[in-house]
Amino acid sequence: MLVKTYGSAVFGIEATTITIEVSISQGFAFFLVGLPDSAVKESQQRIESALRSNNHKMPGRKVVINMAPADIRKEGSAYDLPLAIGILAADEQLNDQKIGDYIIMGELSLDGSILPIKGTLPIAIQARKEGFKGFIVPAENAREAAVVNKLDVYGVSDIKQVIDFFEGRGNLKPTEVDTRAEFYNAVADTELDFADVKGQEKVKRALEIAAAGAHNAIMVGPPGAGKTMMAKRLPGILPPLTLQEALETTKIHSVVGKIDRNTSLMTSRPFRSPHHTISDVALVGGGAFPQPGEISLAHNGVLFLDELPEFQRTVLEVLRQPIEDRRITISRAKFTVDYPANFMLVSSMNPCPCGYFNHPTKDCVCSVPVRQRYLNKISGPLLDRIDxxxxxxxxxxxxxxxxxxxxxxxxxxxxxxxxxxxxxxxxEGTDIYANAQMSSRLLRRHVEIDEGGKQILKTATDRLGFSARAYDRILKVSRTIADLEGSEKVQTHHLAEAINYRTLDRENWAG
Incomplete structure (x- = not known):
């Protein structure tokens, strides 16, 4: 007998429906084809033990399972449940009338209990798009999947519940989540508050401007001055996530299994702070089987790089293209995966190795060449991209x-x-939502400078040697300062303040 069940594979942050065809015929063998990886191939032993623990058995005949489309690699143990249900139905141990209406995913334990999986939200979105009636998913993932409306989501804790459901027994009920109510109730919550920060009004002002225009920022100062403390409070002054942004962000975190089991939807902007020993692949994403990196996990939020010069230079250089394009493309021989990476880069650093250059009370013990070498760990092109x-x-x-x-x-x-x-x-009408993302054409349209402003910019450029990119970024920051004041035009004092935020462009800043 031939039976079809349906699972799903996640590539990037999108899901593809997988048809699992199970055929049982005369003979005695077990074949699993369709480009499964080792974890999928090992499912036979897990399925056999789980069925035996729940008073069912593997067929004593020839079992052939094809996972279509056969040219897509199937990874992970999340196919255990649809494979097991397909085997039972093909062996007529289970009624197969309703099986084709549901996407089924879950990892089996040897006793038949069902363990959580990754990528539940994109799978649920694709299931609704393709017209499936429902989605059977591990109980721990049910609230995450139930964010998707017009799709019945059933959270199950063991295989017996699934068997009873298809046999018409038991009282399994769909998981229901009022997505909008939960989202709007929690969206304004902030744990860390700028009211806790004493002093540092100038830096708070800089971070306010950065938040208002989605600008990248770097803080330079001695140890213990409050750099990390203020960076952690930055998400609290960013605008709340929209429902669409929350769905995008949740999808990415779902793919890597970083959603809290009691949470249906992420309601606060992500704040990612990787350690300086991170590799370039872990930062931007990739690997043999590509996964989102820290820049994608920071999508719609903040990526904080503490002690920037301590990161490997090769790691920092891979940030240059995603900062401009707001997405990262991972290319392999057989496929290409795109991950969104629309993040604010916020970083901090000491002014020198000892940390006390320009300190009002402590003496710096670093020589000028030592300070210069320390600053040179950060390349000019990367600093140019920090507004x-x-x-x-x-x-x-x-x-x-x-x-x-x-x-x-x-x-x-x-x-x-x-x-x-x-x-x-x-x-309005473009894919841009903040001043930091303006192109040169939009910059010319929305930033008009009078003669006084042009003179200030000319003087600053001559003295400090601004690049063309730094020049554009000064204009973008000045536009944001004007917006904070409610000014329709960029005035001279807006430009002067924006120029003051280019500290590291000053010649011989480190001595």
Whole structure:
């Protein structure tokens, strides 16, 4: 007898439906074809033990299973459940009338319990798109899949529940999630607040501008000045995720299995802070079987690189193209995978190896060549792509000992949202949503400079040797500063402030 069940394979962040054809005939053998990897091939032993533990048995005849399309590699143990159900149906141990209406995925334990899988959300989206009635998924993944409406999602904890469901027994109910209600109830939650940061008003201002225009930023200052503390609070002043952005972000995290089991949808912007020992593949994505890297996990959020010069130079250089294109393409001989990578790059560094250059009270022990070598670990082309350079000095004792009176993240966020609304209206009808993403053509259209502004820019360019890219980024930052003030035109003082945020472009900054 021939029976078909349906599973799914995830490539990039999109799913492809896999048809699992099970044929049982005379003889005694077990064949599994259709380009399965080792984990899929090993499913025979898991299935056999799981069936035996639940009073069923493997057929004592020839079993041939084809996973179509046969030219797509099938990876992982998530096919155990559809394979097992297909075998039972083909051996007439199970009613097969409803099986074709459902996508079935899950890893089997030897006792028949079902373990969680990765990539549930993109699979559910594809199942709805292709008109399947429902999706049978491990119980731990049910809330994640139930985000997709018009699709019945059944969370199961063991294979017996699945067998009873297809036999019309039991009381398995679809998992229901009010996606919009849950999303809007949690979307404004922020754990870390800028009100906790004492002093550092200049840096807070720089980060507010960065958030308002989605600009990349770097903070330079001695140890303990608050660089990491402020970077961690940046997502709290970014505009809340839209429902569409939340779905995109959740899909990426679902593919790598980083969704909290009690969460149906990510409601806060991601903040990724990889250690400086990270490899270039782990940062941008890839591998023998490509997976999203840290830049994609930071999609719609913040990628924070602490102690930037400590990262390998080759790792930092691979960031250059994704920063510009907002996506990364992983190419292999047989396929190409695209991952979104629309992130804000925020980084921090000490001004020198000892950390105390330009410190108001401590002496630096580094020579000029040592400081220069330290800064040269970061290439000019990468620094060019960072819009805002902010110098940090330690907070005086008088400020540390005061009761906190700083603005809250909620107050700053209101101004950021207002500036973003201006930008959304400005770029309506395009795929651009913030000033940092403006092309040269849009820059000329939306940033008009008067004679005073041109003179300031000319003087700064002559003295500091700005590149053409740095020049464009100054204009973008000045446009954001004007938006924060509600000014229709970019004025001279907006340009002057934007130029001040190019600290590392200054000749002989390190001495």
């Amino acid at each position: 805002i350079h902010s110098e940090i000095t330690p907070v005086p004792f008088e400020d540390l000992s005061k009761q906190p009176t700083a603005e809250t993240s909620a107050d700053i966020r209101k101004r950021v949202i207002k500036a973003r609304e201006i930008q959304q209206k400005r770029f």
